[in-house]
Amino acid sequence: MVLTQASPGSAAQVAEFSNTMTYATMLVLVVAMIAFAASFAARRTQSIDLRQREPALVGGAAVTAAPMPTGTADAGPDPDPDEPGRRAGNIALSLSWLAFIMLFVAVVARGVWAGRVPWGNMYEFSLTSALAILGVYLGVSTRRDVRWLGIFVIPLVLLTLGLAITVLYTETQQLVPALDSYWLVIHVSMAIVCGGAFLIAGTTAALYLIANRAQRPAGGPLSKLVCAVGRRLPEPERLDRLSYRIVAFAFPVWTFAIVAGAIWAESAWGRYWGWDPKETWAFITWVIFAGYLHAQSTAGWKGRKASWLAIIGLVAYIFNYFGVNLLFTGLHSYGGV
Amino acid sequence: MISRLFPPFVSRQDRTLLLWLMASSIEHDRPLVPALLAFRRDCAAGTRPQIDLLVNALESGLPLPSALEAAPALLPADVQLAVRVGADSGALARLLREAVSRQRPGRQAANLASLAWLIYAMFVTVFMLLVTAWMMISLIPRHQKIFDEFGMEIPGLTRMVISVSDLFALYWWLILVLALSGVWLLADLFRRPAGESLPARLATWLRPRRALPALLDVLSLSITAGRPLASTVATLARYHPLPAIRRRLLAVRADLESSGSGWQAFRQHGLLRPAEAAALDAAQRTSSLAWALDQLAETRRRRGRFRLRLLWEFCRPVLLLLLGLAAIPGSLLPQRTSDSVAVSNYFTEHRELAPWLDRLGLFDVYGSPWFAAIYLLLFISLVGCVVPRIGVHYRTWRAGPPEPPRRRSDDPIVTGDSQVLLDTAETTLRAARWRVRRDGAHVAAEKGYLRETGNEVFHVALLGLLLAIGWGAVTGWHGNVVVRENTGFSNSVSQYDQFTVGRFVDEEAISPFTVRLDSFDVEFDRDPVQMGTPRLFDARVSVTSDGEQNTEFLSVNSPVKVADAKVYLIGHGYAPRLRITDSDGTVVFEDSVVFTQEDANYTSAGVIKAPDATPQLGFRGLFAPTAAISEEAGPHSTFPGPDNPVLFLSAFAGDLGLDDGVPQSVFTLDETDMEQLGLQSLAPGDDWELPGGQTVEFLGFDRWISVKVGHDEGGFWALLAIVIAVAGMTASLFIRRRRLWVVATDDGVSVAAVQRGRSASVVDRDELLRALR
Incomplete structure (x- = not known):
């Protein structure tokens, strides 16, 4: 186990329990990923859907006769229980819930061991971020049928957990005095939730691009792959709408995370905004997602351009986490690798 | 000069009357001047000086087209050109008649008068700004010197003025640029299609293509009046106000004379797109050329307006991205504001590069003029977008739910006594806090005005945030x-x-x-x-x-x-x-x-x-x-x-x-x-x-x-502003604007739903249907 230097005692056992749970979570997630993959591979490809839709697109009367197709697609889970691969998808989703609970226990155990909220350094932050990604995905899955999304999200969760437990793992429990504030709970938890939401939104935006590409015939080998994936995805409009919804949810939260950070900075450092690298990149992320929301209501920006914005925003968020913590020295660089 | 830049406003009614007057005078071969003098008594006060100019020019013996040039505001540029074409070809009366019939609504922006006032106000503002700038830059420092020499205490308010003047002296060019771009953007916002406002003129001068719709209109006029194309082109090539267009028309005329190749000549000289030229060729064969030219002009106009709107709307995402991009160097390079030691270290490590970076302001990115320029432009575009939207929103709110749309075959129907059903619908919707308007035959209901309100509150609050931060910076x-x-x-x-x-x-x-x-x-x-x-x-x-x-x-x-x-x-x-x-x-x-x-x-x-x-x-x-x-x-x-x-x-x-x-x-x-x-x-x-x-x-x-x-005095206000902004943003993101109509039919009512926003939701409609059934 990683925790070799820990001294004996119940506290160390709690830490070890947390690590064991994390490993177990990863194991469950691997199985979930396989099930998601099976479910995704079995999905109907959209070329069939396209053929079904074609007459509706051509005949004006047929379009008006259909009772608001977009509305029903958006309103709730896909009602089709005979969709191929649905059983595998159900299994994967159940496993994801199990993994979520296990990871939650691991995070709580970590917090108990540290005697504070478990996001004091990059390892803990990553651990909690993985929980948040999974949480946002499962949260979305209660309102929409997003079994198709699992195969893209679970590897990201696994990657986050893997990075956390191998590269970022630290035993330090030290908190710089400046971190010792209730704002740590508010500010960082909001940032973590936003991270999960931005990741899901960025993923769906990327999938939108793939699905959009897949509507044209495939050319080279790479585009064949893209089309193979893209034709198993829902219609691009649905993907676009999903990422808009998630960003719309996350953007106010992100704003509040920044504001909470500003209030905290005011009491800790004597100024509410000082263009510290972390603050700067939080601002950049904010600005990009503001641009995304604008773009979604601007004719020429909708769709592809907006999706790229969401992806760039996600990259800015990730850079704010890894890049700023590891490359720059600033007031926020007490995270401890 | 001023009247050329700011043509006085002549109402559409006066223009139409004037055209009709000229047409009938020429048709019946009556002298124009007495008719004009009679018209002068009845027309609007703003038109009279222009009529005087025209009469003077006519009495001095100028032919009508040249006389009209002396009174440039009387007629739009395309009509003036048409008069030229008509005078040269002898079909002036017919052309004028055509022009009268085409002075239809929709061609001109409705609020020309308010635009003239707006531009006037903007220029007064700029002028005042310049005067203030001059005072700030040259007068006040002298004043300060006098105070200093007498060893007197400068009063607080004066000190404040002096501080502002210092700011001015530093950034006067930035303020000037911003003020001018503000004028430009605001004026463009209220742009009018006739192309007479200063920005529109400038734009036309910069992009001659913008003059094409008017040109097409004249061609259409002259073709309706039965003029051959070649002679119209010849006249236009002589008199068109834009040199670029004149040059091309001359080339077209030469082509027409040598080969008679028709509309393809226009295409060859960059006046028409290939598809447009082909369409016109086809129209000529079916002798619907005038109509086709009209359509083409209209399409071009609409496309131009659409592009302007796109530019306007594109502005903000682009500026937002630019702002994000501009913030990056500040996180990569050491900043004086946060770590001046690191900056001097950087100077010793990069002897060649550092002074250049410094000149670009890269060691104080967030205080640099170009960073300020981006966010101030952003805020100008924000004001330019939000202010008119507030007006529009207020008007739609005042107006209440709109009339029902045309009935669609798939609108659900409830059978029964239509008046009773309408009553039920009205009470149900009112209870659910919809805005309802009941007419005899329908109930129109709307909900979710707060979406747009929230949007506007968000943007205004952002302005407040900027002000609060600025206030904190100058008073802290x-x-x-x-x-x-x-x-x-x-x-x-x-x-x-x-x-x-x-x-x-x-x-x-x-x-x-x-x-x-x-x-x-x-x-x-x-x-x-x-x-x-x-x-x-x-x-x-x-x-x-x-x-x-x-x-x-x-x-x-x-x-x-x-x-x-x-x-x-x-x-x-x-x-x-x-x-x-x-x-x-x-x-x-x-x-x-x-x-x-x-x-x-x-x-x-x-x-x-x-x-x-x-x-x-x-x-x-x-x-x-x-x-x-x-x-x-x-x-x-x-x-x-x-x-x-x-x-x-x-x-x-x-x-x-x-x-x-x-x-x-x-x-x-x-x-x-x-x-x-x-x-x-x-x-x-x-x-x-x-x-x-x-x-x-x-x-x-x-x-x-x-x-x-x-x-720091700004912190509290900044917090207040951002809290309001987030509240507005949340409202604008999560509230949906919905409309429902219940329309009486022969044996019941039909219910229609429209939802503005991202996805159509029929939930409300179905709920109402349940209540009605």
């Missing part, structure tokens, strides 16, 4: 100072190690108070798992303000309020106390010296200088609160608390170089003229006799804290 001040135990500082500029002050702040008038550090307690966790985590972090300070002395506790995350300022604990460390005795027994140094923290366990480094010793002594010191020595790390500390404090000293004797006149940092030791005497580690109470007979005693240590004192 802050300083940093290091205080050792049992010492203090008073709140005046000279006492701070670093002090920043806003433009509107009088440095002499900042509230006087003193802060003294009585003691500083730190406790670190000794539990092996959480070794070294600070548990207690408390500074006891005595604050004297207004003659009252209070004891306060200052710690991280809980600043102390004194008068109108806040005192923050930023950092802390150790200050070893030493006594240095010269060889003759006189004490030349006895004080504690601030050492700066090097690592998490408070291994601290510092420099001690004893200039009064003979020879002068200097020491490099390393203080470890809990000392350990290892192979790799050398002397270092293993715990932040003072369990085993040891001072490692390296002594130098010689010339400290303090008398060269070059200012030296207290944290650096210039060893060039010094000789190293040796190394020694000292525990508290130890002394060390140097080779020259001098003695160093390590008496113990004090703690020091670094403190920031600041005054």
Whole structure:
């Protein structure tokens, strides 16, 4: 186990329990990923859907006769229980819930061991971020049928957990005095939730691009792959709408995370905004997602351009986490690798 | 000149009347001047001077087309051109008749008058701005000089004006550029299709293509009036106001004369697109050419307007991205505002590059004019977008739910007595807090106005945020100072190690108070798992303000309020106390010296200088609160608390170089003229006799804290603004605007739903249907 230097005692056992749970979570997630993959591979490809839709697109009367197709697609889970691969998808989703609970226990155990909220350094932050990604995905899955999304999200969760437990793992429990504030709970938890939401939104935006590409015939080998994936995805409009919804949810939260950070900075450092690298990149992320929301209501920006914005925003968020913590020295660089 | 730039406003009605008048006069071969004079009595006051100009020109013997040029505001440019074409071909009356019939609504923006006023107001603003700028830049400094010479106290308000004038002198060009682009954008917002506003003229001059719809209109007019294409083109080529268009038309005329190739000649000379030329060729064959030309002109106009709107709307995402992009260098390069030491290091490391980066303002990105330019442009575009939207929103809100759309075959139907059903629908919708309008035959209901309201509130609140931050910057001040135990500082500029002050702040008038550090307690966790985590972090300070002395506790995350300022604990460390005795027994140094923290366990480094010793002594010191020595790390500390404090000293004797006149940092030791005497580690109470007979005693240590004192008036307002902004944003993101109509039919009612926004939701409609059925 990683925790070799820990001294004996119940506290160390709690830490070890947390690590064991994390490993177990990863194991469950691997199985979930396989099930998601099976479910995704079995999905109907959209070329069939396209053929079904074609007459509706051509005949004006047929379009008006259909009772608001977009509305029903958006309103709730896909009602089709005979969709191929649905059983595998159900299994994967159940496993994801199990993994979520296990990871939650691991995070709580970590917090108990540290005697504070478990996001004091990059390892803990990553651990909690993985929980948040999974949480946002499962949260979305209660309102929409997003079994198709699992195969893209679970590897990201696994990657986050893997990075956390191998590269970022630290035993330090030290908190710089400046971190010792209730704002740590508010500010960082909001940032973590936003991270999960931005990741899901960025993923769906990327999938939108793939699905959009897949509507044209495939050319080279790479585009064949893209089309193979893209034709198993829902219609691009649905993907676009999903990422808009998630960003719309996350953007106010992100704003509040920044504001909470500003209030905290005011009491800790004597100024509410000082263009510290972390603050700067939080601002950049904010600005990009503001641009995304604008773009979604601007004719020429909708769709592809907006999706790229969401992806760039996600990259800015990730850079704010890894890049700023590891490359720059600033007031926020007490995270401890 | 002014009337050319700002043509007086002539109403559409007057224009139509005038055209009709001219057409009938020419048709019946009656003199035009008496008719014009009669018209002058009835027309609007603003039109009269133009009529006078026209009459004068006609009476001086000019032909009608040239006379019309003397009164340029009377007729739009395309009609003037048509008059040219008509006069040259003898079909003037027919052309004028055609023009009358085409003065239909929709061609002209409805609010021409308000546009004229807007532009007028904007230019008055710019003019005032220029006058103010001149006063600020040249008058006020002179004024200030006079005050200075008489040694008089400048009143507060004047001082404020002077500060503003300084700002002006620095950024006058930026303000000018911003004001002009503001005029441009606002004017463009109310652009009118006839192309007579200054921005539209400029745009046409820059892009001759914009003149094409008017040209197509004239061609259509002349073709309707039965004129051959070649002669129309010839006239246009002579009289068109734009040289670029004239040149092309000349080339087209030459082509037409030599080959008669029709519309393809227009395409070849870049006046038409291939598809347009082909369409016109086809129209010519089916003799619907005039109609086709009209359609083409209209399409071009619409496309132009659409493009302008796109540009306007594209602006904001682009500017937002640009702002994000512009913020990046500030995080990559060291910034003067946060770390001036790193900036000077950068200068020594990159001798060539740094001055250039500095010229671009890259060491103070967030205060640089170009960064300001981006966010100010963003805010201008925001104002330009939000202000009209507020008006539109207010009007739609006042107007209430709109009329029902045309019935669609798939609208659900409820059978029954239509009036009863309408009543039920009305009460149901009203109970669900819809805005309802009941007409005899339908109920129109709308909900979710708050979406747009929230959107506007968000954007206005962002403006408020900018203002609050700006206000905080010009009215605030802050300083940093290091205080050792049992010492203090008073709140005046000279006492701070670093002090920043806003433009509107009088440095002499900042509230006087003193802060003294009585003691500083730190406790670190000794539990092996959480070794070294600070548990207690408390500074006891005595604050004297207004003659009252209070004891306060200052710690991280809980600043102390004194008068109108806040005192923050930023950092802390150790200050070893030493006594240095010269060889003759006189004490030349006895004080504690601030050492700066090097690592998490408070291994601290510092420099001690004893200039009064003979020879002068200097020491490099390393203080470890809990000392350990290892192979790799050398002397270092293993715990932040003072369990085993040891001072490692390296002594130098010689010339400290303090008398060269070059200012030296207290944290650096210039060893060039010094000789190293040796190394020694000292525990508290130890002394060390140097080779020259001098003695160093390590008496113990004090703690020091670094403190920031600041005054900020903008913070509260900024917070308020951002909270309002988030509330508005949330409303605009989550509230949906919905419309429902219940329309009476022969045997019941039909229910239609429209939802603006991203996805159509029929939930409301179905709920209403359930209530009705």
